[in-house]
Amino acid sequence: MNKISRTWPSDAAGRVPYWVYSDPDVYAAELERIWYGPHWLYCALEAEIPEVGDFKTTTLGERPVIVVRSGPDEISVVENRCAHRGVKFCQARKGHVKDLLCPYHQWNYSLRGDLQGAPFRRGVRGQGGMPSDFDPKNHGLRKLRVEVVNGLVWATFSDATPTFREYLGERFWQHYTRVYDGRKLAVLGYNRQHIPGNWKLMQENIKDPYHASLLHVFFVTFGLFRADQKSATEIDATGRHGILISRKGDQETNDVTAGMRNFKSDIRLADPRIMDVVREFPGEDTVGMITVFPSVVLQQQINSLTTRQIVPTGPDGFDFHWTHWCYADDTPEMRLRRTRQANLFGPAGFVSADDGEIIEMSQQGFSHAPDEDALVMMGGREIESVDHMVTEVGIRGMYRYWREAMGL
Ligand SMILES: [Fe+2]
Structure with a gap:
């Protein structure tokens, strides 16, 4: 993270310096410390994804995510970025799926974001494939912490975020x-x-x-x-x-x-x-x-x-x-x-x-x-x-x- 070399006005409470709205280094630090830091971010209404397999895509900070009903009483929020080559694989605003699939090399994930399949993982006719130490468990989509609170879906990238109620x-x-x-x-x-x-x-x-x-x-x-x-x-x-x-x-x-x-x-x-x-x-x-x-x-x-x-x-x-x-x-x-x-x-x-x-x-x-x-x-x-x-x-x-x- 770039170091921010800015000073706040001496009238600390009474003034806001205009660099907070335009400095690219400040903005980059905001993404890290605020948007991807210990804060709950609004994702969706629970009512937007009523059935298991229903999803909507949104963006938290600048990171694209998928908000998906992964079980009757479970909503998952995962980063919309394939664990293989980083593709933002889901382009639809909303829809219904059985699993999450990247079109590039057909890597396939469960609704919770666990890697279920990587084609030709063991090679073809004895040739190629992933190294023997490749463990799918370590290559799922990035999962966010989620709380569904009286109809709204909230997610956070940080483990340090308190419960939503404490956060409020x-x-x-x-x-x-x-x-x-x-x-x-x-x-x-x-x-x-x-x-x-x-x-x-x-x-x-x-x-x-x-x-x-x-x-x-x-x-x-x-x-x-x-x-x-x-x-x-x-x-x-x-x-x-x-x-x-x-x-x-x-x-x-x-x-x-x-x-x-x-x-x-x-x-x-x-x-x-x-x-x-x-x-x-x-x-x-x-x-x-x-x-x-x-x-x-x-x-x-x-x-x-x-x-x-x-x-x-x-x-x-x-x-x-x-x-x-x-x-x-x-x-x-x-x-x-x-x-x-x-x-x-x-x-x-x-x-x-x-x-x-x-x-x-x-x-x-x-x-x-x-x-x-x-x-x-x-x-x-x-x-x-x-x-x-x-x-x-x-x-x-x-x-x-x-x-x-x-x-x-
Ligand atoms: Fe207004």
């Missing part, structure tokens, strides 16, 4: 199980996009309630997320995970909305069904946006439920995979409601289109100024949960942890 911490376990409460999930649909900005900007975006009530015309105008509402910005003990909590208000003009350029009191929805909100979770909160570091945003915005997987593709870009889901026992009306509300999000969503664009504009703005700093001192320099949204504490918390994980 007790407070965030409560947030997680508010929505992922053990009920079976079902997939409503997918969105995919590439965002030309550093992957951490997506984490920051959902740790940043300050922007949500200013940038997003839709949120502000229709009262989904606004600074005059009851809300909270919480972080876990390490600072790496965050949640934005809020309660829906109305389209009303008051002392707070009066100062918001993007509050449009005269806009009306031509089809108000997108705001046909039904209360369904315990408590008064209508929004719970969780960032599980480093790989995913778990979205609960009114009745819209989505996992948003972050797949870094270099220091200056990431793929963003949205999986819109519902509970398997939802009524047809609720499925339709969730599907309508999904129009708020995704690459072209009434709300989320703004985020993709602003992340690109951020990268454009600072990629040529690595030695300058961003300010993240809104709400002070403290790093602890607060009960409002006029704060950048989620970003400060993430970078406190990031520096620790990166050894900076």
Whole structure:
């Protein structure tokens, strides 16, 4: 690993240097220490692979993997790289197989990734073949540790990662199980996009309630997320995970909305069904946006439920995979409601289109100024949960942890 010769600003909590978003050595170290280090990475919904032999492919950090149901109650995650010559042998996005087969030399693996067959291993008519000490047991696919937690599949490359529940911490376990409460999930649909900005900007975006009530015309105008509402910005003990909590208000003009350029009191929805909100979770909160570091945003915005997987593709870009889901026992009306509300999000969503664009504009703005700093001192320099949204504490918390994980 290259040594990183960078220094953090002396105002440690209040500033983030722009080199974190553009330095290729920093990015290479992030892959090793964060993505392939002691962290749980989001892979899939369990509901995407219901039958033994069902698989989907995805990418964790930059490593392609196969997520496969290898037994009735068992999901395996293996690297999509043949143990023979390194071929990314599975090219399908999803499918159903009896075993895993590399097309190059027909090496064949069980659904758990064990090598079952290597053609001509003992040679042909006494000639060639693998050396006599070749033991198939030592040449399976690389297996990841896996936990399936209330419908979501998580994997980690590291043996040092604690259990998923410990990884979240007790407070965030409560947030997680508010929505992922053990009920079976079902997939409503997918969105995919590439965002030309550093992957951490997506984490920051959902740790940043300050922007949500200013940038997003839709949120502000229709009262989904606004600074005059009851809300909270919480972080876990390490600072790496965050949640934005809020309660829906109305389209009303008051002392707070009066100062918001993007509050449009005269806009009306031509089809108000997108705001046909039904209360369904315990408590008064209508929004719970969780960032599980480093790989995913778990979205609960009114009745819209989505996992948003972050797949870094270099220091200056990431793929963003949205999986819109519902509970398997939802009524047809609720499925339709969730599907309508999904129009708020995704690459072209009434709300989320703004985020993709602003992340690109951020990268454009600072990629040529690595030695300058961003300010993240809104709400002070403290790093602890607060009960409002006029704060950048989620970003400060993430970078406190990031520096620790990166050894900076
Ligand atoms: Fe946003």
